[in-house]
Structure formats: C-alpha cells, structure tokens
Amino acid sequence: MSDVATVLPVPGAGRPQEDPWAEVLGGLEMDAVFCSTGRFSEPWGIEMPALPGVLMFHLLLDGRAVVEVEGGRHDLGPGDLVLVPHGAGHRITGAGDDPATGLWDVDRTVVADRYERLRIDGGGRPATLVCGAVGFTDPGVGRLLASLPAVLRAPDAVESDEDGGAGPDGGWLRAVVAAIDHEVRHPRPGTDVVTARLADVLLVHVVRRWLEAEEPASGWIAALRDPALGPVLRAVHAEPRRPWTLASLAAVARLSRSAFAERFACTVGEPPMTYVAGDDAARLLREPDASVERVARQVGYDSVPGFHRAFVRRHGVTPGAWRAAGPARTLAEVLER
Missing domain, CATH: 2.60.120.280 (Regulatory protein AraC)
Known part of the structure; x- marks a missing residue:
C-alpha cells in the first residue's frame, strides 16, 4: 500500500495539510x-x-x-x-x-x-x-x-x-x-x-x-479531522520516540500551550501528555520481556488498573492482549494465548 499522502489546502489556514485518512x-x-x-x-x-x-x-x-x-x-x-x-x-x-x-x-x-x-x-x-x-x-x-x-x-x-x-x-x-x-x-x-x-x-x-x-463531534476521529490537532496526532504517530513536551506539541498545532491543551483534552478526551504516554506504552509492551506492571510505571501510572483502563480506551484491547498478539502469526497462536 502506498505511503504517499495527498496534500490538500486547509480552509482558513496558510499551510497545506495532508489528507487525514492517508496515513490512517x-x-x-x-x-x-x-x-x-x-x-x-x-x-x-x-x-x-x-x-x-x-x-x-x-x-x-x-x-x-x-x-x-x-x-x-x-x-x-x-x-x-x-x-x-x-x-x-x-x-x-x-x-x-x-x-x-x-x-x-x-x-x-x-x-x-x-x-x-x-x-x-x-x-x-x-x-x-x-x-x-x-x-x-x-x-x-x-x-x-x-x-x-x-x-x-x-x-x-x-x-x-x-x-x-x-x-x-x-x-x-x-x-x-x-x-x-x-x-x-x-x-x-x-x-x-x-x-x-x-x-x-x-x-x-x-x-x-x-x-x-461519520462526523463525530469528539474523539480520535474528530481530532484527526481537526486542522490544528490532526497534524499533532500524525507527528506523534510518525515519531513515537521523540521526547514530546506540551510546548513542542502546541508548536505543531500552532496554538498557545493553554489553548492547545484545552482543545486537545476536550476533543480527544484525555490530556495531550497522557495521549503521548499511551503511544509509548504500546511500543514498550512489544519489547522482549516487557511486563504490564513495568510499562505502567515507565509511562507514569501509579496503578496497573488505571493504566489498564486508559490503554483499553485508547487501543481497544487490554495491555496484556496487545503484548501477547505481537509475535503471533497464526490463528492457533492467538487462541492459545
């Protein structure tokens, strides 16, 4: 499948925006x-x-x-x-x-x-x-x-x-x-x-x-469509290992930190840095010998249940299921886990 994205103008903005669905x-x-x-x-x-x-x-x-x-x-x-x-x-x-x-x-x-x-x-x-x-x-x-x-x-x-x-x-x-x-x-x-x-x-x-x-008013799909938040989601997705901060994310959105944080939280349903931590968690869980408890601590959660709820809300599966599905390549392997 091609990785080439169609570039479209964003109404009311002075910069082009990638087709929001191309990368997805x-x-x-x-x-x-x-x-x-x-x-x-x-x-x-x-x-x-x-x-x-x-x-x-x-x-x-x-x-x-x-x-x-x-x-x-x-x-x-x-x-x-x-x-x-x-x-x-x-x-x-x-x-x-x-x-x-x-x-x-x-x-x-x-x-x-x-x-x-x-x-x-x-x-x-x-x-x-x-x-x-x-x-x-x-x-x-x-x-x-x-x-x-x-x-x-x-x-x-x-x-x-x-x-x-x-x-x-x-x-x-x-x-x-x-x-x-x-x-x-x-x-x-x-x-x-x-x-x-x-x-x-x-x-x-x-x-x-x-x-x-679909045109949801809030959630991940709505954020991806947003001319300010969409570039942020794509940037975090493209560079998951980058040490993102609230200031650097706001710069991508071309908003002040306070305006960006409020807009992101209202649309996505969680603070920007919590979102970034969720991407880190998904990557860390796929590393050899990873444990859910250790990854939860690494991304800043005090409790495994809290991390579990946030991960399911974000990725649609439990941290354990995400980790276990990594190397599986046949249906038998998936069912055995």
Whole structure:
C-alpha cells in the first residue's frame, strides 16, 4: 500500500495539510493471522471465538449467510462483506437457526500456515465464504479500530446505483470480488497470498467509507479531522520516540500551550501528555520481556488498573492482549494465548 499522502489546502489556514485518512488507511497494512475459504451446504454454522485486538471478516461469494454479533443479526447475500473490528465472538450460519460448530471442530484442509479450506456438508443449499482474522502492529490502528462500531457491513461491494449501473466504486469492487471468487474456485500456487491481498483492498474500502460518512463531534476521529490537532496526532504517530513536551506539541498545532491543551483534552478526551504516554506504552509492551506492571510505571501510572483502563480506551484491547498478539502469526497462536 502506498505511503504517499495527498496534500490538500486547509480552509482558513496558510499551510497545506495532508489528507487525514492517508496515513490512517496506510497503517491498515495487515499482518494476516488467518485466512480461509469455506464451502458449506445448509444446515451449517460456525461459532467464532473472541479474538481481542484482531479484526475478523466474512465475504460471502454465493449462497446466503447470517452473522450474529453482540445481539445483532446481519443477513448476507452474494458480494456482501461484514467486518467484526473488535474481535468479538460471533456466529455465522446458513440460516439464523442453523446449529453452529466450534471453529476448531470444522472439517478443514490446511493449505499453508495462514490459509485453510473449511467444509460443512449439510446436504442443502450451498454457500461459499472467504473468512479471515487479521492483526496490526501499528498502535495507531488500535485507536481507529476502537472508534469503529461493533460491526461494519458493506453490502455495496456489488451495489448498483439508481440507474442500475455500477455505483461510485461498484465497477472495481465487483472486479475485486470476482477475482477473489475466481481464486477460490480455481486455486493455483499463491492463491492464499492473492486472496489475502484482495481481501485487504476490500477491508480498507469499508473503513474508508465509514470514515467518509461519520462526523463525530469528539474523539480520535474528530481530532484527526481537526486542522490544528490532526497534524499533532500524525507527528506523534510518525515519531513515537521523540521526547514530546506540551510546548513542542502546541508548536505543531500552532496554538498557545493553554489553548492547545484545552482543545486537545476536550476533543480527544484525555490530556495531550497522557495521549503521548499511551503511544509509548504500546511500543514498550512489544519489547522482549516487557511486563504490564513495568510499562505502567515507565509511562507514569501509579496503578496497573488505571493504566489498564486508559490503554483499553485508547487501543481497544487490554495491555496484556496487545503484548501477547505481537509475535503471533497464526490463528492457533492467538487462541492459545
């Protein structure tokens, strides 16, 4: 994925500002934990375990399916894509009342370390799915995922506009879905890599559409859109090891220290230096032999519970889960932890 950012003018400011979503979406380069293709026939169902800090997705290529997450039901048709950004446990079935089998009890063929083919043959209506669980190493992505709803659904991957033609993104999205479908039906050397990369494109599209549609008044997304605070967030993210101070952050925002501190706290929900400490914590937790207690002390917390609450609020996962997910590269490793 390109790291090049589009430069746009900021209304009322005398300097250009990077596209606020370029770096966020660029940070969504995914470290694939697990990807599978499934051929099922009704009745069928899979009980997905909770995977804190991991985004899970399901792309239905043909047939029908129902995804149930945190009490909500989402009916899928061909081309529909559902994301479970917070890694919540959930069920996916051919019909809502179909029995669900635990993931590890499903008949499977291991193709590679990160790629499997699943089968459930109930003898009825068939369905084909691409499913995956992906992790991220960038702590900034944790903040984005924590800002997302429990479920993101993209029924527009094959959507038509009012005139019956392709919607604004419909043409190339249809091509991506068709390419995934072809890879699944006609596996070749490298199919697992190609399928994962194409799924990557679809996931970034879904998140981009949500970012374009949402306009929260406060929180991390609102701060990223802010012409003064956005450059600060990007600077902290780009140079996490720099010894940031309130004065240096205010200089990036081009505000006085008091005005900057008040604006940051009101928008983000925490003081600027607490925010900086949170980025330090995410980096330190990934170092060898790190402990949650030691990192909490290093970034200035007097108690582990206080550090725990602040870390979850920031990154969407517990400090322990963030640390444990670092070197894991397969779904089995994630579940074992």
